Amino acid sequence: MKTLLKSLCLFSLLINSIIFAQTTTKSTFQVKGNCSMCKERIESAAKKTGAKTANWTAETQKLEIEFDATTTSADEILKEIANVGHDNEKYSATAAVYENLPSCCHYEREPSFLKKEISAKPIKQDNQFYVRGNCGSCKARIEKAAASAGADSSNWDADTQIVTLNFDPAKTSADLILKKIAEVGHDNEKFTTKDATYNNLPDCCLYDRTLPLGVKSDLVHHEEEPALKKDFSQNADHFDKSIEEVRLTKLEQATALSKKETGLTFNIGTKELLKAACCNLSESFETNATVDVSFSNAVTGTKQLKMLGLDQKYTSLTKELLPSIRGIASPYGLNLIPGRWIGGIQLTKGGSTVVNGYESITGQINTELLKTQEQPETAVNFFADVHGRVETNITATSQLNEHWNQSVLLHGNATLGKTDSNNDGFLDQPTGNQINAAYLLNYNDLEHSGFGTHFGISFVKDQRFGGQTAFDKKTDRSQQSAYGVGIDLSRFEIWNKTGYMFKDKPYQSIGWMNQFTTHHQDSFFGQRNYWGNQNTFYSNLVFESIIGNTNNKFKTGASFLYDQYDEDYLTQNYKRTETVPGVFFEYTLTGLKYTLVAGARTDFHNLAGTQFTPRVNFKYDLTPKTIVRLSAGRGFRTANVFAESQQYFASNRQLEILGNGGKIYDLKPEIAWNYGASIQQEFKLFNRKATLVADFFRTDFQDQVLADLDLSPQKLVFYNLDGKSFANSLQTQLDFTPAKNLELRLAYKYYDVQANFIGGKREIPFMAKNRGFFNASYSTDKNNKGAFWNFDSTLQLIGEQKLPNLNFNPENYRLPEYSKSYATLNAQISRTFNKNIRVYVGGENLTGYMQNNPIIDVENPFGNYFDASMVYAPIMGANVYLGLDFTF
Template sequence: MKLSIYIILSLFIVLVYSNADAQSHKDTTATVTVAGTCGQCKARIEKAAKITGVKSAKWDVTSHLLTVQYNESQTSLDVIASNILAAGHDVGDKKAATTIYDKLPECCKYRDELPEVDNVNHNDSLATPSGNVVKGIVLQSDKKGNLLPLTGASIVWLTNGKGVTTDAFGGFQITKPDNDNKLVISFTGYRADTITVTGHDELKIVMATDKTLKEVIVTSRQRSTYLSMLSPIRTEVMTGKELLKAACCNLSESFETNPSVDVSYNDAVTGSKQIQLLGLSGNYTQLTVENLPGPRGIATPLGLNSIAGPWVESIQLTKGIGSVANGYESIAGQINVELKKPESEHLYANVYVNDFGKTDLNLNLSQRISKKWGTALLLHDDFLTNKNLDQNKDGFRDLPTGNQFSFVNRWAYNDEKGLSSQFGIKVLTEKRTGGQTGFDASEDKHTTNSYGLGMNINRYEFFAKTGYVFPEKQYKSIGLQLSGISHQQDSYFGLTDYNAKQQNVYANLIYQSIIHSTTHKFRTGVSFLYDNYDEVFKKTDYKRTEVVPGAFFEYTYTPIEKLNVVAGLRADHNSLFGFFVTPRMHIRYEPIKGTTIRVSAGKGQRTANIFAENMSVFVSSRTVNIINAEAGKAYGLNPEVAWNKGISVDQKFKLFHNDALLSLDYFRNDFTNQVVVDLENVRTVNFYNLQGKSFSNSFQVQLNVEPVKKLELRLAYRYYDVRTDYNGKLLERPLMAKNRAFANIAYAISGWKFDYTINYVGKKRIPATDGNPVQYQLSNSSPDYVLMNAQVSKTVGKKQKMDFYAGSENISNYKQPNAIIAADQPFSPYFDASMIWGPVSGRMLYAGWRMKIE
């Protein structure tokens, strides 16, 4: 099966690349600064620049420079710049219309995120001309002796350090101080020139080619993680640059350098992981892929492992409730993953190995088929064959062995008249075997000879998104999102079988426009969700079908730039639980420049999938009980409903002469109903509807600072207070640390990058085990501990750059002792591998190589 897939993919690659066009002859070349932040911006800018007469256009996401080759007889730099402005991106000091800029995706909002040239006040360039204003133009000479405008050059007064940058045509104007007449002109790749201003004539400054440095000096760079200060919904964006700070083989490892999200193993046997946000398990965080349903339902326990890290272009993290346009399931927050598009790099390859015996292979390919069509192919394969990986010497494999293969093939279409579309397929196959080191599935499966587990997963997805932006009214658009998923898991845990199948269909139609002006904007639409589940647990069949049609309306009020109010309401009808309403509101206020306050409140609802979301109980001898189940509901239980309230303050300021950001946020969740997972009896796990209270309080303070150039420091502290009524007793949520601290240090110099992360985890409450024999009892709480990760990478090559990287996780080799209760008697009533509060495996070393061709 896999061989045939490889053959088909190989033929696909050959056919696509055989149609690649040769590069045309270069005419006039010019470079301008265009504002943007990410790969989506790159595609949009280059598309806008490629008008009639333009031979090529390439925008660099790091330097923000657009290099265009064009025929002067057919077009001009002014016309090209106008077209880019119409797409929503600033060119030099020319600003795109606010109505167009507001339509850009959140990850593309650049006006508050772009780094500034050191000690430069860009507002000076907007000063009213007077007798104290100096004007001029900065030019560069090409190889033919032609003078071309130099966009983005720094013009700074020598004494006070204030200055401006040149616009799209190399021009500038700057206010002259009384005590200074020397201007310093600099640009990346040229030696700085200092000139004396003696009069009020316009200056003409030429940066000659023979002044070019052998080594380019970068004076500004894009942040690897940033917070959109203009968005009313507090969204943190992790760019591809951030994901390179760690190995990031899959999505679960993408949050190692992020203090807001915790990732931990569910148990000591299956290798499955879960995220924790705001002190709640990942079940309460809506995980989407490009705003379409991601791994959910049956796919929850292994979903984080199913998205390859090298596929990820960026991650948007929203704490608290999200937009009603994205559905009703968000309670703790939303994590949206953007995959690499056909407009991304031409080729990306990655090879990763670690000393556990795990190998990851990744290959991303993209190709522009024609002016309107593009395609991308993302391939991933990983395998672990070391059956004797048992660092804690308990007789069980620390990680299951096996193989995962997956790929994405996506296509993009844009008619350049407002209509755009993308569609594709995803396929994943995975086989894992775990349990005791001596387990042999061919002989020991379903016997008491040796404890083992096996999982066989097949997942198939289709997705499509089509949008139309009205050419004459850029503020008006309509879009349709579609996806279909089939997920099959056949598995066994010792003597217990669990086989499950889920079929999902999702559709979301969104229309957005304004009411009279951009002060009043709205989004509205209808959605449809279909879920069909068929689960067999211990020979008992649990079937259900949920059909949820819905509609939503979201209104945004922006009377002034400093204030945004977003009010949303959606109404849905669940075929099992009936009609329900989800209101949500977000308010953003900026009382002074650099200070952003956000307040949010709203409701979320979801259906608990008690088996898939708690698969860790399968690797124990606990008896599963569903208390007070009612016919006609999911497992006989009510849906989970919670109200989330939150407030955050983000303060920008200068520290050590560099930009710094201090963030504080507080969120509270109150459940009106929750499916309680009760582990307080060591012999059972009980599922029942909440009787009493259940809430979570989350507080976080974070400081991002750059003490010296190219040295970034990220510090954070989190406090959680999470409690639930368990049979009338209000107790702390088990296996959740109240106190956590985080530090990440990143340094880059001459192609070298160094990253070091420290996590402090406080003590956690452990459910009582006093019903076990003494040798199988645990203490009532875990000790606190510290985890450390580090990575170093080196970029080599000029034309074809390659990265070599090496690192270590869990440097101190800290492991939870007695991770598996009664590991020596896995078929006894005391066996339990689900009481995990710390690392299951010890120190891990890894190394890798990656190459990217734009």
Template sequence: MKYFFFGFFLFVISFSHAQLQGIVFGIKNERKIPLKQAKVILRKAQTQVYTDEKGRFEIILSKELPDVLVVFAQGYESDSVMVTKSDRYTGMEIDLFESDELDEVVVEFKQDSKTFSRLKPLQVENLGEGELKKAACCNLSESFETNATVDVSFTDAVSGAKKIQLLGLDGVYTQLQMENIPFLTGLESSFGLNSVPGTWVESIQITKGTGSVVNGYESMAGLINVEFRKPKTMQRLFVNGYGNMLGRAELNVHGGQIINDKWSTGTFAHVSALQSEWDINRDGFRDAPLSKSGSFMNRWEYNGKKFETRFGINAYYDQRQGGQLYGTTIRYKAETTNQHAEFFAKTGFLFPNKPYQSFGVVYQFKYHESDGLYGLRNFGGRELRGYINAIFDGIIGTTAHKYKMGLSVVGQDLQQQLDSANFNRNVITPGAFFEYTYTGTRLTLVAGMRADYQTAFSDQKEKFQFSPRVHAKYALDEYTDIRITTGKAWRLPTVVMDNSSLLATSRTWVVSSSNEQEEVWNSGISVIRSMRWWNRATSISVDFYYARFNKQLIIDRERSTDSIFFGFQSNVSRSSTFQSELSFMPWRTITFRLAYKYLEVKASYAGSLRQQVMIPPHRVLFNVAFASRNKKWEIDGTVSVYSPMRLPDVTMPDGTHLTNEKSQVVPVGLAQVTRHFKHWDLYVGGENLFNFRQKNPIVSANNPYDPTFDATRVWASVMGTVVYAGFRYEIKRKTEKK
């Protein structure tokens, strides 16, 4: 596998062609600012692209040169540059000056709410604001329901906790970040997704594979980066209300204020509750736990000529009460409480005379406390965590050769307890990294290495961890990109909170070790092609990823009928993922999206290599989105079909031991209709439109203290069709005019 990737690098280098890259700046108040969504056009070739959030662009040069490159940006004078064959090997900087004209010109274009970045060497899937509004409700765990890349499912039938999966691996193997700051790590991993309203989010970037060494050592399956709304561009006031037929209600409010030309601030608030009790399948347990939660965030931004900073605080409280409504003398309870407080900051030092050079530092300090019980079993934890990452960007000679280097340190004081057992650790992990980026005509190559020192171990072999990573992007033509990636990642498992849902059984936990590292090599290849069918925008993506674990913590539920064994396996477990997706816009108002995904996730269970439980090998997704020409109506519908998945072995109340059972085929339907007004949006929709329910998700529900009790075999919705409605009200920021 490694030799294949090396050979592929040599092949694509030898066949490189012409690709022009550059950055567009706007000159405003004698300051340079990168211009987002500036239009860049090659006049003769009739090709165009738009700059990204940092003002960067890349465009394929045609064979007919010279040509004229024209750049447009709202509020700035357009500019044109002659490009010749000699520009194939150079980076370009274009400065646009503010326009003195009074008339305002608005340039609009139709873009899919989900796109793939053509600029980045890694496969990055971007979910925009439009995609997030398709989701039924407003928290991060529900923001991927119309997406084929990330799977979302309930962890058990009593707590209401949800988990995400990427490449068939649980969410703990996916690195979560908030604007490149670690996010929802450690004790937060089980319930933290519920604390982030979707209305706070500007966009989400999903990266498959090990990612950049700059972001850390933990991206084993991939990275999900969440971009929150920025104070300068967010609404002055935004209010969102939501309610569904089950009694769940949410209220989200945020607003931004520009204090002066350098300072701005944004404030976010969220409250939600569900206080209605439902038992549709009449098994005596709440189908959805009672809950109440609240979140608050305040962020600040300062933008100077030589210094920039972003900092803020984030806090939330979440409480859930599930379990029996009636039945036994001592009712079975499933209760959890999470409290969180966090300070985060990013500082950047700029060099006006050297725009491709910068120095930045990222900080994070957080406190998290979690407590809960399942029946008679108590669990909980407390975590103090600090993170600092210092990064220096520069070039070697020209912008074709860039590098990043830096130092990081992570400190964690973690306390976990399960009944009378403790799983505590105090660890400091300093690290250093270097990443080199070559930008050729059509080839972009990124090679990085990081070394981290783990103080939690006495074994010198375990103390040092090296994480090499290589990524490459090759543009076959102006419409087709090929990407390959390979790299190593590792993490320290948080045994209790990573697997707290498994406490919803009567089985005994047998943990052989909790302070060992998990290691994986993850490699992948992807092809993305943008084209036109019948003169309509179309894109196709195909990718394959293979993850091989050097060491992994395996939860074996097949070895015994009354125990769950936690133990590390070496060079056994693996994951193979294939995904293809087609997006087609047959009319200006309608977009179709069709996706297929195949998952093979295997490890050794009870001495034999078997597919991991609760992983459907096949998934098909179909999405259709309609937006009227006058932009007043939007209709969105999604259908996902999951193939039968292997279920964990279980002992029934009559003593029968069921093995190698599989679930049914699971169809899931979602739909939403939105009506836009000047300041208001009103929407109504439905979840689980096919009314498909798992009728008996809990084994021994009438006797939860029996040794056969098991509430973890959840493979479909426990609820029937759920209808919801909501509103959005916003006061947008006025556009400045000269």
């Protein structure tokens, strides 16, 4: 009897085990969310509804669950997840629940997870095999491959994704046939096609490789489609089996204003950069309304940026979040980052985070270089314009193994043509050439070991010669009477960023960044020589964690900056070494509808003394579509009066410094406070999404180093501010899509920039009070060959600008008090063929507006009145360019 009972118990356990094994289901679903708070909420909801395990990942937006199908279902689990606020494949959260989520959890609800019905995997026979494909071309290719591998006959069905094979086992095998089918481009249940072969298939044959074998899906994306309805599937079992993985296709935005960032941050992608020639970083903002781009003088051909009404030197320019264009590199550094190397740009208006340093006053522009995306890619670009400028770019990104990937970036350009649009005897742009190379190596194993590192190295050599058309760069200057300009630059950078994410603590990490840079310039402007060398070492250690929960985050750490300057101007040498150790702490508080980021840093500058830098940013979501931001912060910097004023070297002004006992050029460091407020409003216009942004920023200076052009037309005088100096910036911008594939952007900017100079309160010169901006971009629908057109145009209206006072000059060499208003028009048309070839043609300054007589006393370049720095408008007429891109 005991033996019988034992046997029954064992039998019962066995049956239960079998039943349990048969009823335990594993499934993967798409669920929307952003952060660690979302992860906790989603997984808790799943487990509450009966899931035995639940794991949601923000990067993939995937939820993996295990559950007992006898006690719950995927339908019930996904419904509960929607009830707590997270849209998924089957259910959408209500607007009320979504709006009550913390602001950091407000994911993008459009586009939603959209798909047509996916059929369940069909049943196949012994001589049938799953083979991926789409169309009639796929059918012909698969059956031809089967025949070449020895099949007597074959029949592939696009709907079932099944190929039926008839063959003689003595002559061939199913494995050999399926291997041949994979070699021509079609994944199957035995073999996987190489990426290179798959990528070379016609567009109509590019099947979805993410779906389970044997499942065909017609995934679609409609920009304004509503979220999925709750009656998506009536059959829960069918839903569980067939919807294991769905790809979300989201249209790339050229420039996106982040809703998540506390600061006013614009993310500029490659789509935006391709709207214009974009040969280097200075030309990457031609279609952007936030940054103003202008030529700095009439002989060097360089462009400078302005933001919030202030010069580029007050904006922190970083590359890979490391200090980049600063110090001696300021006047020409933008030309040393090729546009085709750029993977993306993050532009933040107002004071940025204290983690990145103390120099940001008007904002930060961070450039990210190209890195490996979903698949390896090699691209070649050729460019030429009618003024004799040519360039070539070669970029290659590749995956070395599961964790390592690399980027090889090469660039070369030359300006061969000698252009003198106004026949004044001076070149409108210098001739010369540049060779530029960079190598990036990345390791990423955050998912398993929590470790990642990034290494980079770059070198650039740039030579430019300008001045009078009669100047011969091969002849010694002492042997010729023509006015010449020569600029010889070389720059070397090596950097590393290493991070570690603590196991089971995704909110806690530590990162260490290090960079060494050496920048050298040897130049002459007529009879004026300038030589400079800067060696910089930068290190930043950052620890990030939470206080109690993820609503309370903090970052803390220490940084060190070492700058060694050595400059020769005329016959005088200026040397200095700046060492700046610093510590910082930043706290982030996240509430239901608000985010507060407050931070402070203390830097111990060996020459400028101890500097305390507080900054605060606050974001409040009035509604999911209405966001208000406030910011305030302090910044300081040490001025490099010679390097940052080289646009005035192209004149015979004498440079003079009125010192006040400071330790850098006998001047004190510049200190500024920046305050800002903005509102971001999303709404429907023409039944499509539109975004309106209005922002106001004010910058107040203390001890600003002023460059006074008005004391005398023959002098440029530097001195510290004694009084008030401020810049008010007001901007409104509207982005909307009135029709499919047509994107419009309108903006208006108002600047009021004034300072107390020695002669009294005056407007800062060369700053237009009013500016208008309009950009239109249109793309045709892709046809079945993958070819499409892009059309883009940008119109800018620049109002009158205050000009320096030259009334002490003879009448012929004077300027009016204000310049005239003018407009510029840029446009580009591009044609893309099969995703691999792109041809583009464009024009710049198509209105043809040119400044009259940009050079004062042009006939006497060595005389007292010669001045090529009074530039406020284009000095070249219309420019037309042509380009060609190949992608492999």
